[in-house]
Amino acid sequence: MSSPANPASNKPATPAKATAPEAAKTSNFLRQIIEADLEKGTYAQRQWAGSPGDAAHHAAGPRDIAKIRTRFPPEPNGYLHIGHAKSICINFGLARDYGGVCHLRFDDTNPEKEDIEYVNSIIDAIKWLGFDWNGNKDAEPYQASDYFGFMYRAAEYLIEAGHAYVDEQTVEQIRINRGDFNKPGVDSPFRQRTPAQNLARLREMRDGQHEDGAMVLRAKIAMDSPNINLRDPAIYRIRRATHHNTGDTWCIYPMYTFAHPIEDALEQITHSLCTLEFEDQRPFYDWLLDRLCETAKLPDGRVAGGLLATPHPRQYEFARLNLTYVITSKRKLAQLVYDHKVSGWDDPRMPTIVGLRRRGYTPESLQLFAERIGVTKSDSWIDYSTLEGCLRETLDGSAPRAMAVLDPIKLSIENWDELMASHESGGHSAAGFLDACSAPVHPHLPELGRRNFKIGKEVWIDRSDYEETPPKGFFRLFPPSTDANGEAVPGSKVRLKYGHVIECLGAIKNEAGHVISIRTKVIPDTKSGTPGSDAVKVRGVITWVAVADGIPAEVRLYDRLFLEAQPDAGGKDFIEGLNPNSLKVIQAIVEPSLANAKADDKFQFERHGYFVADRVDHVQGTKPVFNLAVGLKDSWGK
Ligand code: ATP
Ligand code: MG
Secondary structure, three states: OOOOHHHHHHHOOOOEEEEEEEEOOOOOOOHHHHHHHHHOOOOOEEEOOOOOOHHHHHHOEOOOOOOEEEEEEEOOOOOOOOHHHHHHHHHHHHHOOOOOOOOOEEEEOOOOOOOOOHHHHHHHHHHHHOOOOOOOOOOOOEEHHHHHHHHHHHHHHHHOOOOOOOOOOOOHHHHOOOOOOOOOOOOOOOOOOOOHHHHHHHHHHHOOOOOOOOOEEOOOOOOOOOOHHHOEEEEEEEOOOOOOOOOOOEEEEOHHHHHHHHHHHHHHOOEEEEHHEEEEEEHHHHHHHHHHHHHEEOOOOOOEOOOOOOOOEEEEEEEEEEOOOOOOOHHHHHHHHHHHOOOOOOOOOOEHHHHHHHHOOOHHHHHHHHHHHHOOOOEEEEEEHHHHHHHHHHOOOOOOOOEEEEEEEEEEEOOHHHHHOOOOOOOEEOOOOEEEEEEEOOOOOHHOOOOEEEOOOEEEEEEEEEOOOOOOOEEEOOOOOOOOOOOOOOEEEEOOOOOEEEEEEEEEEEOOOOOOEEEEEOOOOOOOOOOOOOOOOOHHHHHHEEOOOOOOEEEEEEEEOOOOOOOOHHHHOOHEEEOOOEEEEEEEEEOHHHHHHHOOEEEEEEOHHHHHHHOOOOOOEOEEEEEEEEEEEOOOOO
């Protein structure tokens, strides 16, 4: 992290503007919980001192103007993925909708795994998705490691109040003595030590007098609890590791289950939303915060406690996102990167936010996706097509249109020069006579203007638009033939979209018998947009780009990264399920308006799908590179 966030430097929070939840937003159990809390005023009396802190700190602050506080607490050990996008939209979205504040907190209590590269990428991803945090546009994110001091103090207090002890059993003994679902745990021989003995031991741990792993601090709850998470969970361990924020200040680090509730409470979080796998941890979450909020009479007669402000945060669990054909585990995604199965975290096939962005996904499309999949309390799988549908929907209304020929074959119009010379506007060139054509940038947004391009005696069309022996229902190009009765059947007539109607005369083949170009003639007076142009009826319309002004472009056709719908289900080796054909790089010809395309610009290539100018490799005007974002819903122009 560039500069360690100093909580005290955070300016007082201004809550996101309170907007009433839009009618379009479907209610869900989290909204109901929040609405009920607002109605009851559960958190109405809370104070907020402008920065995270203990009970005394907040007691000195004013009433919190944020109606609720949520948080998004990533561990900076990888790039965020589509599952995190769901969590971000939930946490930031609820805060926004209910006049609250969402905190961004780096959960960096594990000293070994964090990296500044991940920290920066997480910040970028959240901003790109359209959110800011901590109630202030320029606020530093919070970081859990800033709370190590308080966590240690809480640990000493728990010992003094008789709620924690230092256990010197081996890891193996602790595991065995924990019992299992059928067998209650067995008390540690160290469980009955006095607070004074435990305190001395903890301080020795802190001062580096014991080896890593020699002992742990455990909460003292109940070894026979039906919930195994309550059988005296470990809360502090010895770990000699340099932390990116606190350096070598500590050689003991809190366990996640101990740290997380405390982080929430110091930040005055009201609703701590997490995924279902933490449900079993909720009793400990409440136990710990109850102990740290209450005041207690210590064995030595002193009254102490009240460390954290009340009412303390509550944890609620929602279903994590499972998306078919997609892996949402940072560890497994890292493996794809390090094993070079993909080009990097931002490979357009990756479900990371940087990958999705490079693929052409927009913040709106991911927000729509989060809204559409909703929030539930039971795990399920969302079909990948739901995600693609959201992208298609958001791009359809805005993406400029363009023509592109992905598998080019030349088509020549043999009577072009003789017929056109007498007729229409345009101009002569080395390529012969060129006629000017135009098309709307977007069919429903006339204000975006028109695109201009030329048509001449040679154009590129897609190879699949010609069939020597057309299957039934094929209305594009096919040559003249003779039918079963020996009658001559003329070649098909099709319209070159935004251009003229042509009639197919046949094809030229090479020695191997492969079609290398298509022969046609133009039908006079059929140019789109001129009077009487639709007198000749055609059933097929094809897209094209003139040889004279088409631009060569690299196009990357992406497909699903995995062939299996649940690539890592049941401990499967997900590497085996990789789709060997998930990337196909082709040389296409695109219309001249795309010379102006800038990186990240999105287009609908007519009949083909939505494409984005690659944000890494595309160079405007000189090296066009387009990625397939998502295909069109309907196959077009059959
Ligand atoms: P991973 O398993 O990929 O490493 P994580 O849960 O360990 O993910 P964190 O950085 O701890 O990653 O997650 C930050 C937040 O994102 C947590 O609140 C977590 O619950 C949430 N989150 C992670 N994955 C998903 C998912 N698939 N669906 C919804 N929320 C998720
Ligand atoms: Mg995690």
